[in-house]
Amino acid sequence: MTVAIVLLALLGSAWLLAVVEGWMATGRLSPAAPLFRGLAHLGRESIVPRSPDRVFFEAAPVLLLVVAVLGMAVLPLAPDLIIADLGTGALFVNAALAYVLVAVIMAGWGPDGAYAMIGGWRFLGQLIAYSMLIVMPITAVAMRAESLVNTAIVGSQAGLWNIVYQPLGFVLFYIAAMALAFRAPFDLPSAEGELGGGVDAEYTGVRLAVLRLARLTLVVTLASATTVFYLGGWHGPLLPPSAWSLIKTLAVAVSMLLVGHYLPRIREANLMRWCWVLGIPLALLNIIIVGLLILVVP
Amino acid sequence: MTSVSPINTTGSRQRQARFARLQKWVSRAFARDLSCLIVPGQDVAVAHGLNVSATGMRVSASPRDANVLLIVGVLSEKMGEVATVLYAQMPRPRTIVVLGGTTPSSLPGADVSAGLSQEALADAVGRLKRALAEGAFAVSPMDFDASVLHARIEYVCPMHPEVVEDEPGSCPKCGMDLVAREAGEQTPEGGHDHEHHHDHDHSNEHSNERQQEHAHENAATEYTCPMHPEIVRDEPGSCPKCGMDLVVREDGEDEGHAEHEHSSHDHGEHDHSGHEHGGHDHGGHDHGASGFMSMIEVTKDLPRSADGLQMDWLEVPFGPVFPGLAGGLKLTLTLDGDGVTEGQATSLVGLTSEGENFEASDEMDAETFIGYLSAAIPLAPVSYRLLVCLAIEQAAGLEGDSANAGARTGALERERIASHLGWLAQLGRQLGFAWLTQRAATLQLQVREANRDSLAALEPALRTLGTRLERTPLLKSRLKGIGLLPTESSDLRGPVARAADEGGDAWARLRQRLAEISASLGLIKSGGEPALPVLRDVGDVSGTGEATVDTPRGEARLSLKLERGHVKSYKLDTACSQHIGLVPKLVEGQELGDALLAVGSLDLSPWEVTS
Numbered sequence: 043m044t045v046a047i048v049l050l051a052l053l054g055s056a057w058l059l060a061v062v063e064g065w066m067a068t069g070r071l072s073p074a075a076p077l078f079r080g081l082a083h084l085g086r087e088s089i090v091p092r093s094p095d096r097v098f099f100e101a102a103p104v105l106l107l108v109v110a111v112l113g114m115a116v117l118p119l120a121p122d123l124i125i126a127d128l129g130t131g132a133l134f135v136n137a138a139l140a141y142v143l144v145a146v147i148m149a150g151w152g153p154d155g156a157y158a159m160i161g162g163w164r165f166l167g168q169l170i171a172y173s174m175l176i177v178m179p180i181t182a183v184a185m186r187a188e189s190l191v192n193t194a195i196v197g198s199q200a201g202l203w204n205i206v207y208q209p210l211g212f213v214l215f216y217i218a219a220m221a222l223a224f225r226a227p228f229d230l231p232s233a234e235g236e237l238g239g240g241v242d243a244e245y246t247g248v249r250l251a252v253l254r255l256a257r258l259t260l261v262v263t264l265a266s267a268t269t270v271f272y273l274g275g276w277h278g279p280l281l282p283p284s285a286w287s288l289i290k291t292l293a294v295a296v297s298m299l300l301v302g303h304y305l306p307r308i309r310e311a312n313l314m315r316w317c318w319v320l321g322i323p324l325a326l327l328n329i330i331i332v333g334l335l336i337l338v339v340p
Numbered sequence: 341m342t343s344v345s346p347i348n349t350t351g352s353r354q355r356q357a358r359f360a361r362l363q364k365w366v367s368r369a370f371a372r373d374l375s376c377l378i379v380p381g382q383d384v385a386v387a388h389g390l391n392v393s394a395t396g397m398r399v400s401a402s403p404r405d406a407n408v409l410l411i412v413g414v415l416s417e418k419m420g421e422v423a424t425v426l427y428a429q430m431p432r433p434r435t436i437v438v439l440g441g442t443t444p445s446s447l448p449g450a451d452v453s454a455g456l457s458q459e460a461l462a463d464a465v466g467r468l469k470r471a472l473a474e475g476a477f478a479v480s481p482m483d484f485d486a487s488v489l490h491a492r493i494e495y496v497c498p499m500h501p502e503v504v505e506d507e508p509g510s511c512p513k514c515g516m517d518l519v520a521r522e523a524g525e526q527t528p529e530g531g532h533d534h535e536h537h538h539d540h541d542h543s544n545e546h547s548n549e550r551q552q553e554h555a556h557e558n559a560a561t562e563y564t565c566p567m568h569p570e571i572v573r574d575e576p577g578s579c580p581k582c583g584m585d586l587v588v589r590e591d592g593e594d595e596g597h598a599e600h601e602h603s604s605h606d607h608g609e610h611d612h613s614g615h616e617h618g619g620h621d622h623g624g625h626d627h628g629a630s631g632f633m634s635m636i637e638v639t640k641d642l643p644r645s646a647d648g649l650q651m652d653w654l655e656v657p658f659g660p661v662f663p664g665l666a667g668g669l670k671l672t673l674t675l676d677g678d679g680v681t682e683g684q685a686t687s688l689v690g691l692t693s694e695g696e697n698f699e700a701s702d703e704m705d706a707e708t709f710i711g712y713l714s715a716a717i718p719l720a721p722v723s724y725r726l727l728v729c730l731a732i733e734q735a736a737g738l739e740g741d742s743a744n745a746g747a748r749t750g751a752l753e754r755e756r757i758a759s760h761l762g763w764l765a766q767l768g769r770q771l772g773f774a775w776l777t778q779r780a781a782t783l784q785l786q787v788r789e790a791n792r793d794s795l796a797a798l799e800p801a802l803r804t805l806g807t808r809l810e811r812t813p814l815l816k817s818r819l820k821g822i823g824l825l826p827t828e829s830s831d832l833r834g835p836v837a838r839a840a841d842e843g844g845d846a847w848a849r850l851r852q853r854l855a856e857i858s859a860s861l862g863l864i865k866s867g868g869e870p871a872l873p874v875l876r877d878v879g880d881v882s883g884t885g886e887a888t889v890d891t892p893r894g895e896a897r898l899s900l901k902l903e904r905g906h907v908k909s910y911k912l913d914t915a916c917s918q919h920i921g922l923v924p925k926l927v928e929g930q931e932l933g934d935a936l937l938a939v940g941s942l943d944l945s946p947w948e949v950t951s
Contacts, residue, residue, distance in 0.1 A: 085363075085369065226774070306773040
């Protein structure tokens, strides 16, 4: 039951994001468009490139989808609405999302095309930039909750959300999450203007439908993680807990799409430099501040 | 063709029919989900006043995600071939819409053809939806085939990509065996077609043949370590020196040589139809060659790149139909990782007849010539119309036209604003900056044919766009220092030249173009109502004339010889012809994204490149 509800919420959120995406591209809100698009993808030819690495080519979209769903499995929508409340939940999110890299590189390598391959390797560079900024803010979150259990992390924010308690960590995590989801302005691996779609470029038909769904699901999962870690998860007045989780998650996810709409793509070298020269010291500072707060404020 | 032509006229573009009931629904979905690939490019479509997304069609970045091939205007022969290849890459069911031109001969007939206007496009989309809903599936779809899809096989050295021969043999530089690849891979097709631009049906046939061919060659095999060639075993296992898995080596072969060739036809580990991997672009990145050969070995003879790494070099085409570049412009970059070692730009749509002597049979009277030149340059038709008018009038000995000067200046400046907005939209496409693309393209469509009053009304919006861009986070850091030209470059013209003093990078060019938009607005305000330049009556005069117009991309000079009212010969000198020569210098040693941005910042119009 829980599994079904979470999957349904995930699917519904992905649909909503697709509607928002369409609205940003065309200026029209058409709720049916993603459904038609999905159906059309199923009917279309699914071309296999000339000399693919068949295993990588076929597995990459599925792996990306599985990774996104796995990440979601340990994030609570409500105190009892969680597929698996692991003792190491916060770490598991990070561990599951590490496989995004694998999926993207497989999608880049699989079709044996130059654009896709460059896209795949670009993401490897991107991982080096963002990965520390995923882990280090989570560390500070876990410090406050004194637990890696995701429900306990939400519980620790009952009085004060982490976005207020550790705003620096929130900003870093939010940026890193966008880079992980390789959405604009961090869409280096799938840049249309630079690589004609990059890792997405060679997928058609059903495979493309899975890849698109996976990419949207990944955004939802990351938005949900942001909600759980920083926005107090299910906490909120009047509405039921799961409704609050969904509202916050969707708000974060939509904000991620909107930010990308108004910004140019970042330069790869700048991303790397800023993440390491600026981001990591700030993340350390965040940990120190949170540590001091825990010591000083009882 | 004005009626709905059901798309099963040729049977080559539908999906195979299978589940009747589901098909009905899926066909309806096809009709609701139109995604077009615009040939030559979106910039051309907007310059013609088309607003594609207003019709409900998405604009696709790649042929793989497109189901409508939207051909805008008349295509050159080369672009026709490109369109054919792109069409072959599109998944079925696929359709062709031709606006204001003819279908290239290598493509099946258009599903819908219409005139070159927004109303015609909207009407065409409506008809297309009906055609798709009715004929998206065929009982037995046929193969699509065209001669451009058949590639020529050529032979190339894995170590020296510059060595390309028509016949098998060994490399004159290193003596290695040459490896087969298809000639099409790096030549005209470009765009999205890299390895597999051919209809997949054909490629499968090829691969089966190849596999059989190699099956018997692999009868006797030995196993060797990729790092330690002296280790040779009869059975699979791991290397006693380094523990790596041993890989297959053919019996009696000596290492230095045919390894490359055979790495390409992997031996049974992977059953994918992976023929000729190693042969082409990827070289050492072979899929099949997992561990067969170390990277160090593959790259040991290659020159080191700027970052000190030795990598496999790929020659990758960008364009001529590429979202990040002007349609018709093809950029060929040799990539070393994601760094560019060398590159050059060519135009597939450029003017072919500079300084050509027209035969007496050519009925090139003054009006025809004006029409010819302004139609050949869709991105700046007014400027070139004005240029020809001025040159002919000078040849006819007419004095400066003071009556129409204001109107002519107004039209020229209006086109400058529209053209710079087009460049901003193109920059937005390249940078994935969706807001900029939408905003600039909307404004461009409004400015295109605006009169003085409506331009004055648009002024606040144009100024806001400028100030917003200067404040957009990440934009300055993205553009600053990109596309730096050596200060002593003398062949610069137009905004690129004017920006050279302000820093000479992409950021300076952006600011220069924004400043020119403001300046042009001022000129229109103080000048006359913009009106398309019209040639004054010159009669049957003879003479030579020369004129210069500061087009949106820089000065263009035209000199022509008039004989009894007919243009006998002309010579055109454009800014883009000069600027395209700067590309190799600009891209060398740059990261891929920076190189593309540097080329983009020049605002090269391939239509204005003369050969």
